[in-house]
């Protein structure tokens with residue numbers, strides 16, 4: 001295992017894995033001074049001819065999403081990352097990138113952990129990242145619980161440049177199959193739409209067997225129709241299978257995508273075929289792989 005120490009910084013890179021796929025991504029595992037681990041992925045954004053970083057907000061995660069490798073790791077949650085640890089990790093990756101192209105195009109808090117659950121440290125780190133010009137933009141991906149979104153909507157709250165919120169179900173029960181702590185979509189969507197008046201917001205929906213049936217096309221269309229023109233896009237994401245997950249990839253992705261594209265007037269619908277399928281770059285996959293954080297023997301029941 002490659003070990004790189006960064007004197008004076010609170011985190012060190014303990015592993016670097018260049019992608020085998022021709023996508024120029026580089027995956028890193030960091031270790032903190034108290035031996036917590038977290039990961040970051042340097043991604044090539046071909047459209048921008050620049051690198052971005054997918055950054056973790058926590059060492060592990062408490063949310064327990066059933067499509068996520070972090071949930072099935074032996075140490076699913078350790079602790080929140082400190083702002084200095086996040087900034088230090090981004091600074092180390094940015095050094096690698098700057099020599100070739102200059103600052104990172106953006107840092108996206110879409111790695112292990114949810115930024116919403118460590119918001120004080122994430123916002124402090126984000127401001128430092130932008131202030132030191134380590135990246136041009138900061139994005140945040142979250143399950144977007146309503147208490148956190150209400151805080152975002154308070155006057156003078158700091159907001160990232162862009163956000164992506166995870167929906168994954170047309171009603172509360174279906175959403176909770178993927179995100180056990182999820183709020184009812186009918187409660188959070190009006191709040192999400194208010195955020196979308198201030199910043200571009202993508203709504204993400206992972207395509208699984210249980211939420212892409214013909215009746216789900218109708219339910220999702222009905223749920224989202226009132227929000228035509230509010231959000232940047234509806235991003236339909238192919239499920240990136242992870243060891244231990246009880247979820248199954250959808251066998252009718254193409255029909256589902258076609259139906260939503262046809263029926264959702266005023267929405268831009270896009271399909272994202274996860275790069276993680278080739279590179280094991282989904283949340284927590286790298287950390288689990290490098291540190292041999294084996295999944296539990298028993299698969300949880302849905």
Ligand code: SF4
Nearest residue numbers: 061064065068113114
């Ligand atoms: S998908 Fe994100 S929020 Fe959900 S368990 Fe994984 S790291 Fe946590």
